Amino acid sequence: MICCLNPDCPNPLNPDGNNLCQTCSTPLVPLLRNRFRVIRVLSNEGGFGKTYLAEDIDKLDENCVIKQLAPKFQGSWAISKAMELFQKEAQRLKQLGEHSQIPTLLAYFEQDNYMFLVQQFINGHNLLKELQWKVSYSSEDIKDILLSLLPVLKFIHDRGVIHRDIKPQNIIRRESDGRVCLIDFGSSKQLTARVQMKMGTSIGSHGYSPLEQIRDGAAYPASDLFSLGATCFHLLTGTSPFQLWMEHGYSWVKNWRGYLRTTVDKDLAQVLDGLLEKDIKHRYQSADEVIKDLTANLEPLPSFFIEEEIVATPPQPLPTQAPTDPKKYVKIINILTVVVAIALLGSGEFWYRQYRYLESLISSSINQPNHNSVKNPSLFPPKSSISGENFSLGKTLSAESQSITSFAFSPDGSTIATASNKNIKLWNTKTGREISTLNSHSQPITTLAISPDGQTLVSGSDDKTIKLWNLATGQEIRTLGSHSHSINTLAFSVDGHILASSSVDRTIKLWNLLTRQEIITFKGHGKIITSLAIAPNKQVLASGSADSTIKLWHLASGKLIRTLKGHLGTVTSLGITPNGKTIVSASYDNTIKLWHLESGKQITTLKGHLGKINSLVIAPNGKILVSGSDDNTIKLWNLESGKQVTTLRGHEQGIRALTFTEDGKTLISGSENAMKIWQATD
Template sequence: MICCLNPDCPNPLNPDKRKLCQTCGTPLVLLLRNRFRVIRVLSDEGGFGRTYLAEDIDKLNENCVVKQLAPKFQGTWAISKAMELFQKEARQLKQLGEHSQIPTLLAYFEQDNYMFLVQQFIDGHNLLKELQWKVSYTSEDIKDILLSLLPVLKFIHDHGVIHRDIKPQNIIRRQSDGRLCLIDFGSSKQLTARVQMRTGTSIGSHGYSPLEQIRDGAAYPASDLFSLGATCFHLLAETSPFQLWMEHGYSWVKNWCKYLRTPIDRNLAKTLDRLLQKDIKYRYQSANEVLLELIANMEVTPAFITEETVAGTLPKLPSQLPITPKKYFKLINILVVIFTVSMLGLGEFWYKQYIHIESSIYTNSNKQNHQKVNSPHASTTASANSWKSFSLANTLEDKNQPIACFAFSPDGTTIASASNQAIKLWSGKTGQEISILEGHSELVNTLAISPDGKTLVSGSDDSTIKLWNLATGQEVRTFSGHKSGVNVLAFSNDGHILADGSTGGTIRLWNLLTRKEMLAITKHKGKITSLIIAPDNKILISGSDNSTIQLWYLVSGKKILTLQGHLGEITSLAITPDGKTLISGSNDKTIKLWNLKSGKQVSTFRGHVGKVNALVVAPSGKILASGGDDNAIKLWELESGRQITTLKGHEQGIKVVAFSQDGKTLMSGSKKMMKIWEINR
């Protein structure tokens, strides 16, 4: 598709190879400045032009944002001033884009009587979208947001820029690293402020913008701080400040606490109260002031220090620090504040110096007291190191047919594999074929073995699910009801409930005690590619080919929320034994960890060079095994995200990985073979 660049065109998208817009007749531009291919309109900037999503062909079609200046003001002064300010904005954005949490300016130019700014595209989701996914924000979450964004505000304010429109929509959680980025510094808002000041037009978003900005068009660093406070309030209360402003004007800020759904940390409440002061003179006057107060009330130093913060000096300390443990803790608390003030601009260098100082203090303290300190991290690392030693115990091959799917019994003694319509049972100890199970009329797509190891379940393209007695190989029951093939299965932790998913997007739940269908979930979006039931048997989690993960109440089938973050199909799901962390794998080659309670993305593991097909958490809950199309099995330390080791031996992509109940055996399967790995500890 080719996008028309006429800012007044109501339907700008056109088929390829057209030379004139089919709606307005404007000549179409294939490439702006012979580099940027405009894809679609992102937003309309009113009387200023439009913002577009584009591709940068000089950077392998990497996405970027194109802002167009097409002012519709009356009078030559306004147009001239708009162009002058747009150029000034470009210079400001070039400086601001040096910060890793602000989009980088890629180009500024004039073409076809329009001015254009091109900026880096931040791939991620904004905080409003996150809130709409029913993410519940805690006091700690809000502190993290403040600690992440306050240094960014300090940076832009030091460059003489006031954002003027901070709100959840303009804060994006970057997908690659989870960091918060501030977007939409708004040439249009800066222009509105100065070009339309004569008409008394206000700047910003009602509810988020302070009185001085809405009433007088005046904005200061403290104005942005009010907007940040209103944003945090919105996330905590799940109530829009705009709605409150429409009903109560600015009187809501006096009683903002009454709108909260749950109580928050007392110190955080004090911080928000001062951020939300109606009168600017009672508000914090700088981002640094807020930052210092937040950190002074924290027990440990937050890991938010970046190279974009304010310059300062770290005071020198004696090379020998003969202090007792009690004095050590007191000194560390003092250092936290001194360190924060001084380090805000020295970045990584001073951060490393601080870590060295802290380590020296800790070492001297231990030497003087002759006490051995047991570090939880050290013990975890030692435990992780013990997983590096593996021996291949057995290899099972099916040279006749490609294997579509696998299942391993919890004790590792029996392996089931499916090729076409037939299911084979193997001895996990001897590698010998035990028996062949036949009954499906079409391809078997998925297999699962119950937690007690007694029942094998198979799902097929014939739209049925069959239950088999694993000991005798006899078919016990057939479940039907789907109109399309069954491609995923999952057992509840107690083995009483079976969940299945079809290629048509329907999930069915079966009570294995009564052998009857419990309910059907038909509102699933996308093809179901993976399923798992949380250990407490209350939540069902499904992955789709549309890159989303959906959480459902197991009993009612009601959807709880949708998780987004992957760029490709969700291929596998796993969950830690404590039920707190959900893990997802995707064909985007990444593994993501999610807080199951809040739905918040915790971290991303990268290491596979092919799509991630299989995930399993060790019974200890500390180690994750993953298998991918790169023929590799990788073991990860869940707490740190550190990759422990890589197991090689498969000649094709790994389809499944599983641990035995005792955690001593790892099993893996690919298209032609199954491998049994013994963990030497």
């Protein structure tokens, strides 16, 4: 599609190849400045133009945001002033974009009698959308948001910029690292304030903006702080300040506690009192004052921790091994992107986040399996023509009497990884021969996974570490370590950029595999987490536990969306259909349950296995579910009808792992001593 750049066009999207807009007949521009391909309208700026989503072809079609200036003021002075301020805004945005939580200015130019600003696109979701997902914010969550945004406000205020429109819609939680970013420093607000002031027009958003800004058009650092307080109030209570302003004016700020749904701790309540003062003279005057009050009761960190964080060093190549010094295992990588900013802007967020990190993780004991070594498996022809309605047994790779503790299968089915004790073996499924042996873990390996592109093998171990391996060469790439106990489950996002890991310490951690950094930690299960799955849209993480529950988490924020209850035993395996609408869960209670992902409601229960169900896999077409059980059988189910299609027999022990190849024509299953390859039959 190609987007019309006429700011008055009511239907700007056009099919590729059109020269004129099919709605308004304006000539279409395939590339702005021969570089930016406009995709669609993001927002309408009223009398100033529009904001568009675009692709930067000079950066491999990376998304960006384009703001268009098309003022409709009366008189040449107003238009001239608007253009002057737009240019100054571009200069200001270039300066502000130096901050990692503010979009970077990419370009500023004039074309076809319009002015354009091009900015970095922040991939994520705003806090209003997060609130609409029924996320419940605690006092600690609000402190996190405040201590993340206050240094940003100090940064812009020190440079003479007032945002003027802070609200949940203008705070984006970045998908890559979960950090909140401040957006929309838009020229439209600056222009409205200075060009239209003669007409008595106020700026900002009613309910979020303070009295002096709405009444007089005047804005100060303290004005942004009121807006930040109103934003926190909205997140805590779920009540829109705009609605309260419409009904009660500013009287609601005196009784903001009356709208709370949960208790707020005393320190945060006092800070919100200072932010929500109607009279600017009694309000906080600077971000530093707020940071000081928020961090007043936090204990100082040990000196070694301070030294680790504040000493800046030049970027170094990523190591292939994790550092051996225990002090290096603190979450240094997580905050590298903001260390310099924190050093310059004040230490509030740094102290708070590190204080939170020092809280002890819950740990528990678990009986360890008996890990035995694996002999070279040999390739056996099928003993009989074991077949089902859709699949027949093709090959068996046998480990004879040796114990395999974990499996992973490459997407194309050409390679199988098996773990026994501290060793990983890679096998060629066509020849049945061992390709290589990988051994670097110091304790038995508990879980394996292969990335969707088939390039990276990931292993988790009782030694509390996760290792990344190049599947083609067998070389170790990197070690990730911040769990406090054994790793027991791994799961990739569909694009392979995010890895989720769970541990006996009852936590889930997300890792950005592009940067090799830890993103966020999830806590909430009462017992160990036994299964993980990430939705195709990368917005929801599902976790199953020995506490018999399934929890759904918002992937970027780490917020618990809801808990699904219904199983009577450990939830051993989870799957999410390719369309992202249905969760499938298996349990030691011998049942499979289907759930609506969005509502969390149970759809149906599938029964038929006579033993514990250990593994699930959904066919690439999303129509067939396959389950493996301790009853030594594999069952195929029609997901739409919930009916059992067929049963595959041949394993002599319980099935531990299942996978489909990408084309859906091959099913691979694994038990403690054998792997079987099943081919689709016509």
